[in-house]
Amino acid sequence: MSIHKLHPRLQDLVKDQKWDRLTEIQEKAFDPIYQGKSCIIEAPTSGGKTEAVLFPLLTRIATRKTSGFKVLYIAPLKALLNDLALRVLPYAQKCYMEAFKWHGDVSQGDKVRQMNFPSDILLTTPESIEAILLRRGNWRAVFSSLETIVIDEAHYFALTERGSHLMSLLARIGEYLPHEPQRIAVTATIGNPDELLHWLMGGRSGGECIRVEGKNTKEKDFEIRFFVEDGRDLQRDLYNLLVRKKSIVFDRSRTGTEDTAARINQYNQEHPGRFPVKVKTHHSSVSKRLREDAEASIKNVSGESLNAIISTSTLELGIDIGELDQILQIGGLNSSGSFLQRVGRTGRRAGRPQFFRGLCSDVGELVLLTGCVSLGMKGRSEAILLPRRAFHILAHQVICYCIQHAGATAEQIWTTLSKAFCFSKISRAELDMLVAHMVQEEYLRRVNGNVLLTGDKSEKEFLRANYRRLFAIFDTGPIYNVVDGKKVIGTLDSEFARTQQLPFIFVLGGQEWNTLKIDHEQQQVMVQKNETGIAPKWNTYNNPDIPFELAQEVGRLLMGDETIEFLDYQAFMVIRAQREAHRYLGWEKRKWIMEVAGGSGKIHLWTFAGDKINRALHIIxxxxxxxxxxxxxxxxxxxxxxxxIEAAYALMMRLRDQTENDIVNLLESNTAPKWFSKFSACLPDALATRTIIEKGMDAAGLVRELNIVTIEY
Known part of the structure; x- marks a missing residue:
């Protein structure tokens, strides 16, 4: 495509930047986006996806003279919005337009001015859109000229409940628009782009996937190293890798990031040298100011800049932190898509390879990381399991819709929200069941016959403090204090504390604690020292599920004998031992193996099908x-x-005759409802159970596999 299609001022920009040409995704995306077509833009990290979307949009909307937001650009993180604004605002100004970023850190005065004199482009998050719909009376006017909705990092949204919230919001905005806006989802490589397109479009037809394959010509310097004991050897190797380099070190937990940073600082003190390694941490419990300091510091080219940020997955998304020399991973990883996102941050400079080092001391984590890198080197990502029965999000949206419209009927709610993909397998009868339960539990109340308003319990639980708990579907209070008498021991994540059943035992500060009482109102856990010696299960709680594709790749690697070039000698020896321990199974794709584990009195059904399918089988x-x-x-x-084993085999054969609905019904009858969201209390037990099954199990995948695998015993 010639750059002459661009707005004249964007042509000047391209020349000023000395870009020889547009990237492949920018070329392929221009005409469809300019013509107003809805689409998925899928390309690897650093492929120029942001410009691929903005250049045709700016070129088109520059000719429009209407007032109001013309483009709604949605990103998952405030930090990502801040980063996007550094590019979007200058691009818009080049074309004589304005852009505005709207999130929780922006002043109310600036937001009021936007509602009176809206910019052409609004950059924001789903939570801020919810706040606009509930608190800004003229939202219809400012969105009346909306032409295009852009969802950045769409794969991240689709993986989380925030994606369901977002799709609901788009249905509510579209309710009053004169025409359906163009929808664009920007994503890194995913395993099922066509399904993501259905998610994006909801009940609408049309749309296309515009995809660019990753270039395998880029040189790769990947290695996974194994350490027999976690401790000095791993930490010393990590330290040496960080000297005089710009790096992100990813760890699986917040505790791990802080522990790694502390060890690096200790090493600096014990081994003073000319080039001490300077690090900061970056995770959800670190304050916004400190996270931004870390992001800014590592971009600095002076001698005072950081060598590394030690991060959880918070830096996996496309926040610009400058040129990096390397990505390091401590421990395992549960997704090849995450691996591709992370390693794509390196090798952007000409003549520099993508550089990755994985450092493992646990055999299971080594096996998983090997599978991730193996899939990633083939450019393959896992498919995203997209929710279609998100009853807890529906409960949230029923409350929001009633507030937004100062009362609504179930029919009005259904007409609007049923268009969102996340509710596409929910029936009208199930909505009526939900509404009846919410009325009974006083989350809603009826007036004038069929009109629904928020009830006393909604007012108490969600509408205090200026609706803050309502804007986000996730819990905004992530910390419970742990108290022994009057002494605060430390803190627990709310997700851990709220899902435990008394009595339970956990470890904090190296001490086992027995829980006496949990006060959810005050967010406190009352404990005493435990003397029973019962092993806690802290370390295994709520690990991310291993997806089907990664499980299959692990099975393939364990059964095979191919040389895995990216393993160091110790890692190779561990994988070889794992192969020797598993190869006797004879497992292969589309074959499950049922065996009696020698002398243990247990039957093992080897599927390598991932957590969600195996969890469903376990329940059955x-x-x-x-x-x-x-x-x-x-x-x-x-x-x-x-x-x-004969009875187990016969059961598997009977399951082959079951439909997906049959399997779901069987799972429902054997799954107990429990707390899983701050809105799960709004659900009757039957709907809560259905949501738990969809969130944690893959009934469709189980039926698919049962119909194609052979089972041997």
Missing amino acids: FKSCSEGEGSYDYQKVVLNMNQMS
Whole structure:
């Protein structure tokens, strides 16, 4: 495509930047976006996706003279919005237009001015859109000229409940627009772009996927290293890798990032040298100011700049932190898509390879990381399982819709919200069941017959403090204090504290604690020292699920004998030992192996099907054998004193005759409702159970696999 299609001022920009040409995705995307077509823009990290979207949009809307927001640009993080604004605002000004970023850190005065004199482009988050719809009376006017909705990092949204919230918001905005806006989703490589397009479009037809493959010509310097013991060897190797380099070090937990940073600082003190390694941490419990300081410091080219940011997944998304020399991963990783996102931050300079080092001391984490890198080197990402029965989000949206419209009927709510993909498998009867329960529990109340208003319980739980708890679907209070008498021991994540059933035991500060009481109102956990010696399960709680594709790749690698070039000698020896331990199974794609684990009295069903499919199988076996059993992403385990291997095989054969609805009904009858969201209390037990199953199990995937695998025993 010739750059002459661009707005004249953008042509000047391209020349000033000395860009030889537009990137492949920018060329392919220009005409469809300019012509107003809805689409998925899929390209690897650093492919120029932002400009691929903005250049045709700015070129088109520069000719429009209407007032109001013309482009709604949605990103998942405030930091990402701040980063985008550094490019979007100058691009807009070049074309004689204005852009405005709107999030929680922007002053109310500036927001009021935007509602009176809206810019052409609004950069914001789903939570801020919710606040606009609920608190700004003239929102219809400012959105009346809306032409295009852009969703940045769409794969991130689709993976989380915030994506369901976002799709609901778009349905509510579209309710009053004279025409359906163009929808554009910007994403890194994913395994099922066509399904993401359905998610984006909701009940609408049309749309296309515009995709650019990753270039395998880029030189790669990847290595995974294994350390027999976690400690000085791993930390010393990490330290040496960081000297005089610009790096991001990813760790799986907030505790891990802080521990790694502390060890690096200790090493600086114990081994003073000319080039001490300077690091800061970056995760959800670090304040906004400190996170931004870390992002700014590592961009600095002076001698005072950082060598590394030690981060959880918060730096996985496309926040610009300048040129990086390397990406380091401590421990395992649960997604090849995450690996591609992370490693794509390196090798952007000409003549520099993509550089990755994985440092593992746990065999299981080594196996997973090997699978991730193996898939990533093929450019393959996992498919995203997109929710279609998000009842807890529906409950949230029913409350919001009633506030937004100062009362609404169930029919009005259904007409609007049923268009969102996340509710596409919810029936009108299920909505009526939800509304009846919310009325009974006083989250809603009826007036004038069929009109619904918020009830006393909604007012108490969600509408205080200026609706702050309502704007976000996730819990805004992430910390519970742990108290022994009057002494505060430390803190727990709310997700951990709220899902435990008394009595439970956990470790904090190296000490086992027995929980006496949980006060959810005050967000406190009352404890005393535990003397029973019961092993806590802290470290295994709420690990991200291993997806099907990664589980299959692990199975393939364990059964194979191919040389894995990116393993160091120690890692190679561990993988070789794992191969020796598993190869006897003879597992392969489309074949499940059922065996009696020698002398253990247990049956192992080896599927390598991932956590969500195996969790569903575990529930089914448990319901039929009255035993606990267990599962992981590789296999399902059951006790032989509860079921023989012949009976287990016969059950698997019977399951092959079941439809997806049959499997879901079986899972529903054997799954207990429990707390999983601050809105789950709004649900009757039946709908809560259905949501839990969709969130944690893959019934469709189980049916798919049962119909294509052979089962041997």
